[in-house]
Amino acid sequence: MPRAVKFSRYGGTEVLEIAEVERPSPGKGEILVRTVVAPINPGEIGIREGVFADFWPAAFPEGQGNDFAGWVAETGDGVSGFAVGDEVIGYAPRAAQADYVVLPATVAARKPAGIAWEQAAPLSAVGVTAWAAVNAVAPAAGETVVVSAAAGGVGVLAAQLAVLRGARVIGTAGRQNSDFLRSIGVVPVLHGEGLSNRIREVAPNGVDAFIDTFGSGNVDVAIALGVQPRRINTIADGRAVARHDVRHQAQEQAFTPELVEELASLVEQGLLSVPIARVYPLEEVRAAYDELGKRHTRGKIVLSLVAASERHTPLR
Numbered sequence: 001m002p003r004a005v006k007f008s009r010y011g012g013t014e015v016l017e018i019a020e021v022e023r024p025s026p027g028k029g030e031i032l033v034r035t036v037v038a039p040i041n042p043g044e045i046g047i048r049e050g051v052f053a054d055f056w057p058a059a060f061p062e063g064q065g066n067d068f069a070g071w072v073a074e075t076g077d078g079v080s081g082f083a084v085g086d087e088v089i090g091y092a093p094r095a096a097q098a099d100y101v102v103l104p105a106t107v108a109a110r111k112p113a114g115i116a117w118e119q120a121a122p123l124s125a126v127g128v129t130a131w132a133a134v135n136a137v138a139p140a141a142g143e144t145v146v147v148s149a150a151a152g153g154v155g156v157l158a159a160q161l162a163v164l165r166g167a168r169v170i171g172t173a174g175r176q177n178s179d180f181l182r183s184i185g186v187v188p189v190l191h192g193e194g195l196s197n198r199i200r201e202v203a204p205n206g207v208d209a210f211i212d213t214f215g216s217g218n219v220d221v222a223i224a225l226g227v228q229p230r231r232i233n234t235i236a237d238g239r240a241v242a243r244h245d246v247r248h249q250a251q252e253q254a255f256t257p258e259l260v261e262e263l264a265s266l267v268e269q270g271l272l273s274v275p276i277a278r279v280y281p282l283e284e285v286r287a288a289y290d291e292l293g294k295r296h297t298r299g300k301i302v303l304s305l306v307a308a309s310e311r312h313t314p315l316r
């Protein structure tokens with residue numbers, strides 16, 4: 001039987017189960033995808049714990065995960081442009097962590113054969129989010145941009161996209177990520193108490209834009225540094241948005257399959273890298289979220305649904 005991650009009550013990772021489910025059938029205009037990998041995201045922790053129950057309630061037994069990559073296993077009536085076997089990158093809210101996922105063909109993106117499944121799948125979630133955040137603050141060549149949590153899932157992509165625009169990028173991170181950030185062209189600054197002073201030291205002429213991917217006071221730091229609110233974007237601090245009228249562009253505002261394909265093309269050309277911290281088999285979904293919940297992931301943690309030995313595209 002096909003498997004799917006489900007939970008039937010709010011709680012810690014102990015509520016996560018691998019359920020046996022029917023293989024879904026694609027309807028008109030839909031494709032059925034055999035999932036190869038499904039990344040995991042901090043927002044899913046909040047949904048599962050019930051933190052967002054008032055505005056994003058679960059419908060038990062609830063599925064989990066949004067972004068995934070796999071190959072087309074079946075096409076529904078009226079689908080043109082995709083055939084069985086095509087490799088795709090998808091986004092299926094609360095349904096991605098399953099052996100089979102149904103989605104409208106119009107929202108599936110093509111995965112280039114030359115990039116690894118693990119590096120392709122996150123592009124429909126953190127990839128698009130990072131692009132939206134960078135686009136919102138529109139860094140010009142030569143400007144100075146700060147990215148908070150610059151080694152995290154969204155941050156590492158936002159930092160690289162800002163570098164590609166010719167900006168000077170300062171990234172906040174723990175000490176263990178300093179060399180890594182330098183290796184992707186980012187000036188590292190330690191996060192935590194005293195952050196604004198450390199940023200001033202490396203940006204004596206000021207900061208033009210600020211991309212916050214972590215919350216916990218980063219928007220206040222940006223305001224204290226004199227960054228204009230319209231050039232601050234946060235994806236993690238709704239209260240700061242209300243307080244300072246800063247921007248909050250993320251996946252929801254920017255997703256198109258064409259954008260996912262554009263990001264995949266950057267990865268294929270070696271211009272954008274998607275670091276993979278660890279790959280867990282689907283059966284270890286609880287351990288995967290326990291690790292993610294520590295919030296020190298470099299890049300992405302992904303779940304694997306098809307054994308690596310059956311795949312032929314290496315990580316790079």
Ligand SMILES: NC(=O)c1ccc[n+]([C@@H]2O[C@H](COP(=O)([O-])OP(=O)(O)OC[C@H]3O[C@@H](n4cnc5c(N)ncnc54)[C@H](OP(=O)(O)O)[C@@H]3O)[C@@H](O)[C@H]2O)c1
Nearest residue numbers: 043129149151152153154173174191214236250251295296
């Ligand atoms: N709305 C949307 O469309 C959307 C989409 C994706 C994500 N999000 C949200 O965006 C946020 C980031 O997601 P993510 O996947 O990038 O998270 P993540 O990968 O879990 O972030 C981990 C990073 O956070 C850093 N970090 C830990 N403590 C920190 C602190 N006190 N200050 C600054 N950075 C710290 C870590 O750096 P060190 O290890 O170096 O300490 C690590 O690199 C989450 O709130 C998520 O829910 C929203």
